[in-house]
Amino acid sequence: MNRLPTWLILTLTLTFLIGPFLIIIAAALSAGNSLAFPPQGLSLKWFIKVFTIESFRASFAVSMGLAVFGTLAALALGIPASYAMTRYRVPGAEAVKLIVSSPIIVPGIIVGLALLRYLVLPTGLGMLTALFLAHTALVLPYAVRVVSASMENLRTDMEEAALILGCTRMQAVTKVVLPNIRGGILAAFILGFVTSFNQVPVSLFLSGPGVRTLPIDMIAYMEINYDPSVAALSALLAFLSIGIILAAERFLGFSKYV
Known part of the structure; x- marks a missing residue:
């Protein structure tokens, strides 16, 4: 009897989390011409139509x-920063960590408005360049956090042994440190990739005619068309994200790093 409330709470929680996803899948399978639930019959035609819409293909390429x-650039900045903060006593390291984490602390809509007002408009940056810089900044906190966790778990005496045996500091990093934290680096890349690909608030301010990320293009499409193709694309993207995370957990032990 004592287990009943626990199972009830668990069931309600899973329903709350998974329910909307199941509704989207059902709506995507509708044979009708408008987005509705319950579906009006069953059909795969909207999943097929997704691949025929030119704007979706173009915005998918932009998002990809x-x-x-953007994630590679964040890792190029985050790995040296993580190494410095975990291996040396850097003055103001905590302040640096707070500043680096600010893009995920501050609401995305504020970050997007600030970038548009104080970076894009004064400098005249192109939309694609602005989006690249914004996505790099948004992914950087994840790169620093995940890579730092991997470096903190790596024994320092391994690197010291390499130095004693004649390696330079750079050789010790490239031949000892990086190979031993490659799982953390790959986990940071996957987390950053998924975060960047599905990002909406910042991209909303920095997108424009001809340059749109896929989530923003989906919003624009729904302003004109209200068919189930958006639901079908949403389901495909959800399956893609779930597949990436499951594969990362299977081969990298993703949960160890996040």
Whole structure:
């Protein structure tokens, strides 16, 4: 009898979390011409139509490019920063960590408005460049946190042994440190990629004609069309994200790093 409330709470929680996703899938399978639940019959035609919409293909390429290169840029900045903060006594390290974490602490809509007002408009940056810088800044906190956690778990005597055996500091980093934290680096990349690809508030301010990320293009599409193709695309993106996370957990032990 004591277990009943626990199972009830668990069931309600899972329903709250998974219920909207199941509704979206059901709406995407509708045979009708408008987005509705319950579905009007069953059909896969809207999943097929997703791949025929030109704007979705173009914005998918933009989102993919931003997610990949923005995350790589964040790692290029985050790995040296993580190494410095975990291996040396850096003055103001806590303040640096707080500043680096600010993009995920401050609401995204404020970050987007601030970047538009104080970076894009005064400098005349192109939209694609502004989006790249914004996505890099948004992913940087995840890169620093995950890589720092991996470096803190790496024994320092391994690096010291490499130095004693004749390696330079750079060789010790490239031949000892980086190979031993590659799981953390890959986990940071995956987390950053998923975060960047699905990012909405900042991209909303920095997108424009001809340059849109996929989530923003989906919003614009729904302003004109109200068919289940958006639900179908949402379901596909959700499956993609879930697949990436499950694969990362299976092969990297993703939960160890986040």
